[in-house]
Amino acid sequence: MSSQAENNGHAESVVAKLDETVSAIRSKVKNVPRVGVVLGSGLGAFADTLGDLVKLPYDTLPNLPASKVVGHAGNLCFGxxxxxxxxxxxxxxxxxxxxxxxQVVHGVRTMARLGVQCVLVTNAAGGIADGWSAGDLMVITDHLNLMYHHPLIGPNEEALGTRFPDMSNAYDAALRAKLANVAKKENLALREGVYAGLLGPSYETPAEIRMLRILGAQAVGMSTVPEVIALRHMRMPVAALSCITNMAAGIGKGELDHKEVEETAKARRADLQRLLRGWILAAGAE
Incomplete structure (x- = not known):
């Protein structure tokens, strides 16, 4: 077996690993979640607002490694x-x-196997579009996969999905409409745009940002794309939301710093919590 296939988890079946993780979770939590949410850089505080909260640290569950990045607490939270x-x-x-x-997509695959009906993926992103500013919120309408990695390389897991999944509606229109409706009700400005996923961890160069603008992206980040592909492979409806935490290289002034990402996300915490709460109620009602 090739090293690439092993890197994608096929030396041992992805399904077997999912079963192991799900079994460990169900031994600790009995409720079946209806909605899944991925909380990105600086956005994790929302999980602490859940009623009847139960936290399972990733490192206490098989196959779920903890992130070492500041702003990623590393807990699977039920409530x-x-x-x-x-x-x-x-x-x-x-x-x-x-x-x-x-492993990058194992968390969202686990949520799908636990029985959620839909997933909202959030992230902190750099803004590319003219007239945008740090603190803007953007609903992702589509993405560019420029990470040069793909979660479906290797033998296809037929138990999860088809060999060639369609991505023409990767970001579900109905779920996006629910975000827009909640934002309007809460009087929150909400932009829309294409998210470019790059590998990182260095921020992009000004030349790369100019390239991304030509390609049609409005925001750029280092996550989300693999998760969305894996979820759509499982035919899970997905929506995604970016908090524009900084303007990208060559657009904003000064050096880019992860601390700015955390500070901007914290400044929008209350608005994000209202938006997430309203969306969960709307999506979970069905």
């Missing part, structure tokens, strides 16, 4: 938003940390 049962990933691992791609 409720009113009467909607929810599971939240409080932080994620990234390809740039050296994890194989199967």
């Amino acid at each position: 409720n938003v009113d009467d909607v049962p929810v599971v939240c990933m409080q932080g994620r691992v990234h390809l740039y940390e050296g994890h194989p791609v199967w």
